[in-house]
Amino acid sequence: MKEYNILVTGVGAIIGYGIIESLKLSGIKCKIIGTDIYSENYGKYLCDHFEQVPLTESKEYQTIINNIIEKNEIDLVFPGIEQDVFYFNENYALFNTAFVLNQNELVRLTKDKWMIYNHLQKHSFPDLIPTFENLNYDNAKELLGLPFIIKPRQSYASKGFYIIDNELAFREIENKITGNTIFQPYIGSLDEEYTISVFGDGQGGYIDAFILKRYLSKAGASEKMFVIKNDDSLYESIKLLTNIFKPEGPTNFQYRKERDKVWLLEINARISSACSVRTKFGYNEPMYCIQYYLENGAYTILSKKSGKAIRYIADEIRYE
Numbered sequence: 001m002k003e004y005n006i007l008v009t010g011v012g013a014i015i016g017y018g019i020i021e022s023l024k025l026s027g028i029k030c031k032i033i034g035t036d037i038y039s040e041n042y043g044k045y046l047c048d049h050f051e052q053v054p055l056t057e058s059k060e061y062q063t064i065i066n067n068i069i070e071k072n073e074i075d076l077v078f079p080g081i082e083q084d085v086f087y088f089n090e091n092y093a094l095f096n097t098a099f100v101l102n103q104n105e106l107v108r109l110t111k112d113k114w115m116i117y118n119h120l121q122k123h124s125f126p127d128l129i130p131t132f133e134n135l136n137y138d139n140a141k142e143l144l145g146l147p148f149i150i151k152p153r154q155s156y157a158s159k160g161f162y163i164i165d166n167e168l169a170f171r172e173i174e175n176k177i178t179g180n181t182i183f184q185p186y187i188g189s190l191d192e193e194y195t196i197s198v199f200g201d202g203q204g205g206y207i208d209a210f211i212l213k214r215y216l217s218k219a220g221a222s223e224k225m226f227v228i229k230n231d232d233s234l235y236e237s238i239k240l241l242t243n244i245f246k247p248e249g250p251t252n253f254q255y256r257k258e259r260d261k262v263w264l265l266e267i268n269a270r271i272s273s274a275c276s277v278r279t280k281f282g283y284n285e286p287m288y289c290i291q292y293y294l295e296n297g298a299y300t301i302l303s304k305k306s307g308k309a310i311r312y313i314a315d316e317i318r319y320e
Contacts, residue, residue: 004294016034030290075097102248102269102270107270195274196212198251224311237264249292
């Protein structure tokens with residue numbers, strides 16, 4: 001069996017070390033090289049080799065990553081943080097290896113929630129949450145009702161996200177509203193939120209898909225999750241989206257439900273934070289990535305388990 005040299009960036013973050021955990025459970029022989037800006041992190045101890053690197057936006061980043069790729073004869077790079085997804089999407093031609101990257105336009109669009117909204121409007125996508133810019137309190141209350149949501153066009157893990165249910169709450173954060181801010185009605189409830197992973201074939205379909213009902217942690221990642229095996233309304237919606245965007249590789253769609261209606265919250269053109277949890281239920285995205293990018297699509301589609309998961313990180317003690 002061939003052994004692959006795999007580079008995973010951002011291994012100290014939940015996506016990065018989730019990728020490593022999934023690779024180790026895939027049954028594929030891998031030597032895993034990890035990078036992170038912090039010298040001490042959880043993912044470091046899962047790797048076969050670790051190197052500390054500067055911030056993605058630093059001038060030295062390209063040279064350092066290229067050196068790591070060449071020195072370790074890397075076969076495939078997994079960006080383990082969102083910043084690296086956007087960086088490598090723009091600069092992959094500068095590196096002599098393969099990358100786990102989605103369709104270029106989809107990655108570019110998902111960087112900006114307002115751009116995604118307008119793109120899907122042009123395609124008459126039916127499950128869009130009404131979205132506006134440049135509203136004052138009275139406009140927002142009239143158009144959206146109470147409560148309504150204020151959030152940045154470009155953000156992740158619920159950063160800069162506010163639920164406004166009265167004028168005082170609006171006034172308290174009014175100075176944070178900029179031209180980068182969007183407004184939406186508050187849809188559904190925390191009890192009806194879903195994260196869906198799709199492995200796109202690049203042609204408008206997908207190889208496999210997996211739905212989790214979820215509850216978020218304070219950090220913005222999925223914390224409590226329940227497997228949903230059959231939901232026609234969600235599957236019909238993601239079929240529309242894959243036909244529009246033709247995603248390639250790991251793609252994450254987030255939804256809320258209100259009564260029988262599904263509403264699209266967000267699209268992430270990458271592996272999501274629930275990666276390692278999905279793997280334990282039989283949906284291993286990093287395994288699919290190696291089979292897609294390095295093994296000509298010889299997929300191993302596993303039977304999916306039912307169940308629920310609660311994520312926590314226990315104290316870990318190591319003796320040297």
